[in-house]
Amino acid sequence: MNSFKSKEIWISGFALFSLFFGAGNLILPTSLGLKAGFNWWIVLLGFALTAVFIPILSIFAHAKLQGTLFDFGKKVSPVFSTIFCLLTYTIAIAIPGPRTAAVTHEMAIQPFFDVSPLLTSSIYFGLVFVFVINRSKIIDVIGKFLTPIIVIILLIIIVLAIISSPENNLLPTIKSPFVDGILEGYQTFDAIAGVVVGAVMIVSLNLGNLHTFDEKKNVISKSGLIAGFGLLLIYGGLIFSGFLFSATFPENATRIDILTSLSLQTLGDFGRIFLSVLVALACFTTAVGVVTGTADYIKGICKNSQKAFVITTGICAIIGILVGSFQVDFIIILAVPALMFLYPITIVLIVLNVLPNKYGSKLVFRAVVFTTFLFSIPDFLGFIIDEKYLVTIKNIIPLANNNLGWVLPSLLVFVVVNFWGNNKIDLTEI
Structure with missing residues (x-):
């Protein structure tokens, strides 16, 4: 493998990890570890199934198809695939995208500044809009600069949690750790994110220096493995950390409270600052991926119209501003029925396309x-x-x-x- 292709694979792999790793990926694992107790590893297996294995399979499916999200369901029928695409992109821009702004406000802005969530989401999605309009640079910027910062901060928190954990741990509070892990993995939206950001990657590679089908397949598949390993490593570390510090978290703490407490206990006075940077970057990259994927799709069905791309990006930003001004817990509750409807269909389409x-x-x-x-x-x-x-x-x-x-x-x-x-x-x- 020449140095260019190797560099392309690592940059794309880091970018994929960052596009996957957003709001839910941050706040869900630690609380799972708290609830799982000594069964943390069983919870990890279930969580990894729906938050790592299936999403990375979606990247392999994209490597095989090298088309758009429409190709995932076209064997069922063109009408079905069109409806599936519209539902997927609608849910993506209405729930997981805005949720990143809400998490950013509650964890990165609210602790330092007395501003309204509407102002935060407005500035946040204004920046998302600017980033998406310059979509040709997305993979390169995220893979080279943003992802390494995210990974370094996460690894520091996890390593410090392991070496400085208290001796007391709480007993498990969930009866079915494997199933709970699977269902909590739904809340990451990573299967849906996989089919959305995988399409972003295809377009980005088409805009770059890779031309042959096999070259792109090689880069996409190996990038997926890199992203998958990174996700598994971080999820495992955060779930284990949640278990180790389970006795130290406030009673009835929210998911955000748990992650905030962990960062403060491991990083001290700088914990809140480091966590704020981590949350802002992780959430932002995911929002960029979701909006870009949606705008790419609409652009494609509008005969490659750049005007359609810009208008769609603007609409996504407006939706993000409005929904992102609500509290995180409300958005998570709002997401459950949509997930129970769309997630199973998404999973089987991913698996069938990989086979x-x-x-x-x-x-x-x-x-x-x-x-x-x-x-x-x-x-x-x-x-x-x-x-x-x-x-x-x-x-x-x-x-x-x-x-x-x-x-x-x-x-x-x-x-x-x-x-x-x-x-x-x-x-x-x-």
């Missing part, structure tokens, strides 16, 4: 996606209506009481349709 084509015929895509949608309805409704109306059906569906009722039916349909298609009749052209 060899012989296991992913149009019939397989249609059958598995429909099954996933059907069996995730009780999970979605469970956060909208009273659970008592769903008890009967949830008791029938395996894992439904853990909000994972779609998993086994989708896997069964995948196996059956593939066996039927391969052994009875060729249905790949249906």
Whole structure:
């Protein structure tokens, strides 16, 4: 591998890590470690499944497809894929994007300045707008400069937490650590982020010096591995740190309170300053990725119109300003029904697109996606209506009481349709 390609891979890998690592990635792991107690490693396994493994699979899928988000669902049907794209981008700019501004205000601005969250989100998304308009430099700037700062601060906090932890730890307070880890991984939005920022990476590489399909596939795949290793390392360190310091956190502390307390205990008086810089950078890079991905998509369906790109970026910034002025906990609660609806479909589309084509015929895509949608309805409704109306059906569906009722039916349909298609009749052209 020549030095240029090696440099391109590392810069892209760092940029991917930073585009993934945003608000939820910061505030969720430490609180999970607190609740998990001695089961922190089990929680990590579940969390890593939905917050590392699946998102990095989405990058591998992008390396294979090298198209847009539309390509992820086109085997189901063009209409379905269009609706899926619009829903994904709408949710991305309405929840995880604005949430980065809310976290930045509560953790990086509010402790030092008595300003309104609306002012913070206005300045924040004004800067996002400027960055996105200069999208050709995004991967380079984030990968070279912003990510190293983020990683260094995080590693300092984790190392100091491990070597200076108190002797007392709280007992676990969650009954199903693996499942809780999986569902909390949903809240990172990283599977959705993967399909969004992966598309950003494709466009960025197309604007650069890599021209062949294989060159881009190599850079994207290896960059995904670098980002995945970084995410796993940081998540593991933060979850473990949450466990080590579990007895020191205030009672009924919020997710933000827990992370703030950890930084103050490990970094002392400078903890709040370091954490503020970390939060601002981590959140900002993710917001840039989300808005860029959305603007790229709209630009593509508007015949490569730069005007459409700028207008979309402006609309995303306005939405970010408005929603980002709410409290973080409110935005997290708002996100749950949307996640329960879209996340399972996103996961199966990622997995099906990574698999060899012989296991992913149009019939397989249609059958598995429909099954996933059907069996995730009780999970979605469970956060909208009273659970008592769903008890009967949830008791029938395996894992439904853990909000994972779609998993086994989708896997069964995948196996059956593939066996039927391969052994009875060729249905790949249906």
